[in-house]
Amino acid sequence: MGEPCAVIGVGQTAYRTRRRDVSIAGLVREAAARALEDAGLTWKDIDAVVIGKAPDLFEGVVMPEAYLADALGARGKPVMRVHTAGSVGGSTAIVAASLIQAGVHDRVLTVAWEKQSESNATWALTVSGPFSTSLVVGAGGYFAPHIRAYMRRSGAPAHIGTLVAVKDRLNALKNPYAHLKIPGISREMVESTPMLWEPIRYLETCPSSDGACAMVLAGERAARRAPHPPAWVHGTAMRSEPIFFAGRDAVNPRAGRDCAADVYRQAGITDPRREIDVAEVYVPFSWYEPMWLENLGFCGEGEGWKLTESGATALDGDIPWNASGGVLSSNPIGASGMIRFAEAALQVRGMAGEHQVDGARRALGHAYGGGAQFFSMWIVGSDKP
Amino acid sequence: MSSEPNHVVEFPGGYTRSVGPVIGRFLTELRDGRLVGVRTADGRVLVPPTEYDPETGEAVTGEFVEVGPAGTVTSWSWVPRPRPAHPLDRPFAWALIRPDGADTALLHALDLGEFEEGADPPRYLKAGLRVRPKWRAERTGGIGDIACFRPEVTMINAPTRLEYRLRGGRALDRFLAGIAEGRILGHRCPVCGQVIVPMKGLCPRDGVPTSEEVEVADTGTVTTFAVNNLPDPRAPDVPFVSAYVLLDGADLTMLALVAGIPADQVRIGMRVKAVWRPREEWGPTLDNIKWFEPLDEPDVLFERIKDYV
Amino acid sequence: MNRDIAVVAFAQTRHSAQDDGLTEVEMLAPVIGEIKERTGLTRFGFTCSGSCDYLAGTPFSFVSALDAVGAWPPISESHVEMDAAWALYEAWVRLRHGDVDTALVYGFGKGSQGALREIFTQQLDPYYLAPLGVDPVSLAALQARAYLDRAGVKEDDLRAVAARSRAAGRANPYALHLPDPDDEGYEVAPLRPSDIAPVADGAAAIVLAAGDTARELCERPAWISGVDHRAEAHAPGARDLTRSESTRIAARKAGADRVEVAELHARYSHEELILREALGLDESVSVNPSGGPLSADPVMATGLIRIGEAAARIHDGTATRALAHAASGPCLQQNLVCVLSGESDG
Structure with a gap:
């Protein structure tokens, strides 16, 4: 994986249904300026900018990296724009890290964002050409059948999704940036909400948010000079597979398993449940926690729901998942993956505030997208590898 | 009144009212496209200015202070069916607006754009909304020199229609x-x-x-x-x-x-x-x-x- | 890490001025098939593509494109919503890590199915520019006017660029075969239709390889001796439209000198003149021997094709040092310079 690379700055905006107080550039600059401040740097210290977001139809600006170039201080600098569907926030961070690891740059600013309130997420994700029927309404419409297949295959009881919905929202109460803050969240409250796409209930679904997340990544020399502890990158991986083909396992996709195996190998991890202290995993519908527990090798196939039920993934469990509240609590789609990667970094830097997992030294950041076919992951640690 | 009125009270040519130095100063400034208030003895700024401090009855100082023109809505009502005398012929709000730099609020009409008659108030209409005056081009020195207030620009509408001719392959x-x-x-x-x-x-x-x-x-x-x-x-x-x-x-x-x-x-x-x-x-x-x-x-x-x- | 990385294969479609009734995937698949056959590779260490959702007006155009690649078992893959030249840049960066030796890069675009001028209006600043309805051709004409005034160049000089590009394109089996410019009216003054890249559908793919793998896969690899890209400010009123400072910086960083051939992503004839100046190319350099974008502009692949065409001049031995340029955004807002050499530095 080349030269050492570390996260030396993290910046997030408050995530809200509508950030009507800012323009697109204002939103993106808010996160970027906070990341620079954390890194003790100014715009002029940055060598290159890597921007990520999900489909341009959300805001109706085609390839907005052009409009945002100087808003991100990139006049005379390289700017790239990554788009890998829902995994894009993670992929964007990996492309930025890749520039450091290749020895091309010393300090790279990476920003991922979405301002979903400028249109409507269900519309933007479901715009289809004249040849396809609209049987899938939004992401939930796509994922619901796969969740049903998981429940059938694993024999998981129906309340498992509810447990995750409650746990992640309890965590969100400790995160100042989180969008959904539901005091008194309980199983009864989740179970009283309607089925949007059966078997997915309203409160088992992620919100639609405006927001941006940014990181400053640095090579070894720059990392040593940073004012706060760095999070060292121990491994990065991306994997993709086609969306529809005969024999595809859409519940436990091989691309996810291969991606995890690759990133663990780089980080020297053989037993993820024991060797990873905290994980920020892309869980936009509550049932994806047990599904990804299995896909990521934290337990055997069919066992994920038992781990969730045992409380192992809670903030005080032995392997906390989504201490920040996760995608279920904040979901500016293009940024959601980068938030996972950034929260993983905050944990191993000891800078996660109220939702800090004590003594976290190694963390997983995870994102997925498309029809659960694009995966990006990284492992960060407080020690230089 | 469903039929034509059969009695009208109208002073020919309109009343002629003297405004005095304080209101006069305000309207004169208004005619020039500025909003001013007057400072009270204890340092507060009244808009629209009166000759006295409404809290104490004391005379105000002679110090005029330019305020606004932007301001904040402190309270409002919503008119779903405007009447003929109303300043707007589509649903709008009446609002108390505290201009920046003032300690009191001014009552004026607030235009929030196109609505169908009878429409409910839009959800974003609430105290705290930031607004600015829409000035008339020809001003005469009256409160109507401001045609109405309008929200500050927080969003623009961007209609986009792109046409394609796609082939199935x-x-x-x-x-x-x-x-x-x-x-x-x-x-x-x-x-x-x-x-x-x-x-x-x-x-x-x-x-x-x-x-x-x-x-x-x-x-x-x-x-x-x-x-x-x-x-x-x-x-x-x-x-x-x-x-x-x-x-x-x-x-x-x-x-x-x-x-x-x-x-x-x-x-x-x-x-x-x-x-x-x-x-x-x-x-x-x-x-x-x-x-x-x-x-x-x-x-x-x-x-x-x-x-x- | 510093490794020698080369373009070892290049394939492209015969670009078409009209919609041939194929989907993007159907258009792309033969190109991927051809480049796999030419290299004998079916799996690559890394794959990266460039495309734009708005060309078809639906999200996730790159998802179905993956069907053409044979992404099973799952592949290490990424995508840029930019011209595929930037996908090549991402792949070049990835190969420098040292753990993988080959990369597949591809780009595709069907410009025929939408109104490109209206689509790329929506790439402009959404507050001050897009609401005006100003389109990229009008902005390019604004830049052309400014350049003509500053450089003392005449409209006839633009016509000469168009005529030379079209003549070269007629000798290129993959380009559109367009007639010599005649007495045509202005499209947007001072630009006439022949000064403007014609809409085309097409796709292209490149295989990159490192070190000895490159030498095994290609008799005469086109080694990337330098590649860099830079951006300008967005607002046309906030920069000097008559110069391409970002191209100049990218060329300096990429070590662009002593080249014999240059393939430039000039979508308007005046852009070639601005780029020649920024790159310091004199009359001895052969510019756009393929006909360039003025002879075929399959958007999102056009920049990658410049790199492919420049590499092809190395592969066939007609040049030992070539330059490729790719651009993105209105009025040459972003520019990439790639220098290719028949000799590796290492």
Whole structure:
């Protein structure tokens, strides 16, 4: 994986249904300026900018990296724009890290964002050409059948999704940036909400948010000079597979398993449940926690729901998942993956505030997208590898 | 009053009112396109200015202070059906507006744009809304020199319409030609041997071209499904069941509408059959198949289809 | 890490001025098939593509494109919503890590199915520019006017660029075959239709390889001796439209000198003149021997094709040092310079 690379700055905006107080550039600059401040740097210290977001139809600006170039201080600098569907926030961070690891740059600013309130997420994700029927309404419409297949295959009881919905929202109460803050969240409250796409209930679904997340990544020399502890990158991986083909396992996709195996190998991890202290995993519908527990090798196939039920993934469990509240609590789609990667970094830097997992030294950041076919992951640690 | 009035009180030419130095200063400044207030003895700024401090009755100082022109709504009412004398002929708000730099608020009309008569107030109309005056081009020194206030610009509307002429492609054209004849066609991959329906002209798994046509049945098995309760104008009426159906003879499931059975009775493993529209309505479109409905056959065991979900 | 990385294979479609009724995937698949056959590779260490959702007006155009690649078992893959030249840049960066030796890069675009001028209006600043309805051709004409005034160049000089590009394009089997410019009116003054890249549908793919793998796969690899890209400010009133400072910086960083051939992503004839100046190309350099974008502009692949065409001049031995340039955004807002050499530095 080349030269050492570390996260030396993290910046997030408050995530809200509508950030009507800012323009697109204002939103993106808010996160970027906070990341620079954390890194003790100014715009002029940055060598290159890597921007990520999900489909341009959300805001109706085609390839907005052009409009945002100087808003991100990139006049005379390289700017790239990554788009890998829902995994894009993670992929964007990996492309930025890749520039450091290749020895091309010393300090790279990476920003991922979405301002979903400028249109409507269900519309933007479901715009289809004249040849396809609209049987899938939004992401939930796509994922619901796969969740049903998981429940059938694993024999998981129906309340498992509810447990995750409650746990992640309890965590969100400790995160100042989180969008959904539901005091008194309980199983009864989740179970009283309607089925949007059966078997997915309203409160088992992620919100639609405006927001941006940014990181400053640095090579070894720059990392040593940073004012706060760095999070060292121990491994990065991306994997993709086609969306529809005969024999595809859409519940436990091989691309996810291969991606995890690759990133663990780089980080020297053989037993993820024991060797990873905290994980920020892309869980936009509550049932994806047990599904990804299995896909990521934290337990055997069919066992994920038992781990969730045992409380192992809670903030005080032995392997906390989504201490920040996760995608279920904040979901500016293009940024959601980068938030996972950034929260993983905050944990191993000891800078996660109220939702800090004590003594976290190694963390997983995870994102997925498309029809659960694009995966990006990284492992960060407080020690230089 | 439904009929014409039969009595009118109107002073010919309008009343002539003297305004005095304080109000006069305010209106004179207004005519010049400025908003001013007056400072009270204890340092507060009154807008619109009066000769006295409404709290103490003490005379105000002679110090005028430019304020605004932007301000903040402190309270409001909403007029869904304006009356003839109202300053606007479409639904609008009356608002108390505290200009920046002032300690009191001014009453004025607040125009929030186009609304149908009788409309409810928009949700963003609330205390704290930031507004600015819309000045009349010709001003005479009256409160009407401000035509109304309008919200500060926080959002612009960006209508976008892009037109495309999309083609379905060679494989889809062939598939739909089959559908137009009531046949469901697929391709067999020369590498993995799997039958792909609808065909794409290539196997996504092996990345090779495919051309061997295979006709499959219009019966199949539901491998998994969702019950959709979220309405969308482009989708069927809710609740509708979107299901992955493994057609007999195919190796790849197809997303399809399942109907003719209550949503809560759809099952994984259920046998279904395509319901075709009347032949005279057929064209090269999947709409020829209305949906899939249950067959009177026993369910397929999950073990037999679990690899197709 | 510093490794020698080369373009070892290049394939493209015969670009088409009208919609041939193929989907993007159907258009792309033969190109992927051809480049796999030419290299004998079916799996690559890394794959990266460039495309734009708005060309078809639906989200996720790159998802179905993956069907053409044969992404099974799953592949290490990424995508840029930019011209595929930037996908090549991402792949070049990835190969420098040292753990993988080959990369597949591809780009595709069907410009024929939408109104490109209206689509790329929506790439402009959404507050001050897009609401005006100003389109990229009008902005390019604004830049052309400014350049003509500053450089003392005449409209006839633009016509000469167009005529030379079209003549070269007629000798290129993959380009559109367009007639010599005649007495045509203005499209947007001072630009006439022949000064403007014609809409085309097309796709292209490149295989990159490192070190000895490159030498095994290609008799005469086109080694990337330098590649860099830079951006300008967005607002046309906030920069000097008559110069391409970002191209100048990218060329300096990429070590662009002593080249014999240059393939430039000039979508308007005046852009070639601005780029020649920024790159310091004199009359001895053969510019756009392929006909360039003025002879075929399959958007999102056009920049990658410049790199492919420049590499092809190395592969066939007609040049030992070549330059490729790719651009993105209105009025040459972003510019990439790639220098290719028949000799590796290592």
